[in-house]
Amino acid sequence: MPMAKPSVAVAEASGVPAQASCSCPCPGTTLFPYPPPRGASGIAAAAVRRKCLQAEVGGGACWGVESMRASSPTHARAAAALAGAGADEEEERAAWMARHPSALGKFERIVAASEGRRIVMFLDYDGTLSPIVDDPDAAFMSETMRMAVRSVAKHFPTAIVSGRCRDKVFGFVKLAELYYAGSHGMDIKGPAKASSSRHEKAKAKGVLFQPATASEFLPMIEAVHERLVETTRSIPGAKVENNRFCVSVHFRCVDEKMWGELWESVKGVLREYPRLRLTQGRMVLEVRPTIKWDKGKALEFLLESLGFAGCTNVLPVYIGDDRTDEDAFRALRRRGQGQGVGILVSKHPKETSASYSLQEPAEVMEFLLRLVEWKRLSRLSRTQ
Secondary structure: OOOOOOOOOOOOOOOOOOOOOOOOOOOOOOOOOOOOOOOOOHHHHHHHHHHHHOOOOOOOHHHHHHHHHHOOHHHHHHHHHHHOOOHHHHHHHHHHHHHOOEOOOOHHHHHHOOOOOEEEEEEOOEOOOEOOOOOHHHOOOOHHHHHHHHHHHHHOOEEEEOOOOHHHHHHHHOOOOOEEEEHHHOEEEOOOOOOOHHHOOOOOOOOEEOOOOHHHHHHHHHHHHHHHHHHOOOOOOOEEEEOOOOEEEEOOOOOHHHHHHHHHHHHHHHOOOOOEEEEEEOOEEEEEEOOOOOHHHHHHHHHHHOOOOOOOOEEEEEEEOOHHHHHHHHHHHHOOOOOOEEEEEOOOOOOOOOOEEEOOHHHHHHHHHHHHHHHHHHHHHHHO
């Protein structure tokens, strides 16, 4: 169905001089590591962390390193170990699990919420359908996971929403019947043909969408990619990836002692491109256009394309593991109580807008297969 192009605002930005000290850029606050120290109030620590991380486009090398650590699961494990394991840690995890229970343990509650509704599945790729690996080019999904996703797509409209460029994530998944939203949702395409009568409500087969003005950033992104490849060449383990509408700088294999140098290298390039912004994910720095578009906007666009705009007879389910997936979790929350299911994939407690959790891709696959089996049995019961 025809879609009006969303309004796009380009935020003003300017180069921010590097700070000489390692203090938090937020006046009067202390930058807590992730997770926060045992003595800190959980709510206060979360508020400080949000305030500090909102300043992602600024800050010097020392602040940059702390921010990079905050996005690092490896650092989270180390911080937890240093803070002291035992009863306190178990109590913290139990409290977090009470707020974000396992989607497998609460499976019956989730499917009960779908009664009289159409489930639409949204899946992140890295860390959700595939394991997190040192080489991003080797993040292959297993054949059993591919089978699970294919089975889900036979019953429910299914989309992959990834920070990767659309063509690259399609190359990993290799399922033509899915919708693909690459570059954090800035490059969307759906199945070329209706693959099943089960998708009769879909009104936009072959959806192809990019936010207005997005194409203007392509030459800029290409230039930044080339500059970053050159400036990070001297940092062992750094890998720069062109994801069409964003550039990803992976630092999973970079020695932590070099993180400050990497941060300054990236910020040094970005000072010449005020229309680009710097965000972070799991062990990755990402350069993106200053366009108000994210995974949450992509979720809303796809729901509208499928004919579910403003409808209550749909239950979107989003599964993801990264900070950028929080935009989608927040979009589900904005729909209202019981109008969407957000599932965070994480082995460690962390601040999230998701309602449920799964620990790893293996549990994601189990959840998807249980969903397929539930659908099969519910159809069988209706025919008897």
